[in-house]
Amino acid sequence: MQTELGRERSGTGRLALMARLLTGALASVSTPGRAPTVLDCGGGSGAYAVPLAASGADVTVVDISADALATLRRRADETGVSASVHAVNGDVERLADHISDQFDLVLAHGILDAVDAVEETFAAMAGAVRPGGLISVLVANPFASVMARALAGEPALALQELRDLDAGVGPGIGPDTVDRLCRAAGLTVESRHGIGVFSDLVPGASLDAPGAREALARLDTEAADRPPFADLAGRIHLLVRRPAS
Ligand SMILES: C[S@@+](CC[C@H](N)C(=O)[O-])C[C@H]1O[C@@H](n2cnc3c(N)ncnc32)[C@H](O)[C@@H]1O
Structure with a gap:
């Protein structure tokens, strides 16, 4: 059966690239016989949480915005994954007040810029990953x-x-800061990709020729892990592993 992330992956564009990266991450932390657990910090209205749940994960979203969580619940309902999506209204700067479990995969997408105490918050996120698990970090470049x-x-x-x-x-918090935070927390950066390498630079109006948008998306994907192109992307995605022991 094709999963929700699988459908995103087979498309083009930034979401497809992120879906491909998250599919790989989920596979890498999955254990046979149980659903992988995901903590989405600042997961908002569920752009990642809902497709992950539809792909079989059990997802907890911690977000400070009640409105965003209302949208998350509605989207989860419409997608038929309400039972696998747990919305927690709270501040990720006080993560320990809201969650006590450890997760296979922790998402920190677009959230590190939003907190004041970055070091402490990132350390708490690192502590929320089980040994051998992964953190998926997305930051502006x-x-x-x-x-x-x-x-x-x-x-x-x-x-x-x-x-x-x-x-x-x-x-803001760029990839170099994330590298430093990872070293401080004893985590290993396993992969780094540029998201939207070219599409963030090219005005939409110049893409009217047939096939131009699809070609641009493919260009983005193929440049995503190739320096120096990847280093110019609007956002950088890092997959970070907590050592197994
Ligand atoms: C830029 S959005 C990113 C949403 C989602 N992670 C994504 O990548 O599509 C930032 C999200 O973080 C939430 N947020 C901001 N500060 C927060 C905090 N201190 N604790 C929890 N959530 C927070 C906002 O409500 C918003 O939903």
Whole structure:
């Protein structure tokens, strides 16, 4: 039976690439005879949680937004996976107040930028992964932001962001910070992919030619793990392993 993630994978574009990466992650942490368990930190309305549940995982979403969780519950209902999606209204900066189990896979997609105490929050996420399990991290790429500003006709702002990067005061949590957090927590980065390498740079209006969008998506996918292209993607995905013992 084709799974929900399988259907996403066979499509094109960023979601398809993320679905392929998450399918691999789920397979790598699965144990025969029981559903893999997933904790989605800041999982919002379930863009990842619902397809993961539809692929057989038991997913707990911790999010601070009651509205996002209401949408999550509705989507889970519509997809027929309510029993496998557990919505927890809470702050990931107080993760230990909300969850006590350890999970096979922990998602930290678009959440590290939203918290104040990044080190402590990431350490708590690392503690929520079982030994041998994985953390899937998705962060914005500060280098892509410089590029995007320049291409948008804002060279002065691009120059300022470039200098901020040199000074170590760049915006947000980038992949280098995640690398540092992983080393501090004793975790190993197993893979790193650029998400939206070209599609974040190309204006949609220039893609009217037949097949152009599909070709762009394929270009994104094939460049995702190839430096220097991957290093320019709008977002960077890292799969991080907690050592088995
Ligand atoms: C950029 S969205 C990412 C949503 C989802 N992870 C994704 O990648 O599609 C950030 C989410 O984090 C949630 N959030 C922000 N700060 C949070 C916090 N301190 N604790 C829990 N959730 C938080 C927001 O409500 C929102 O749903």
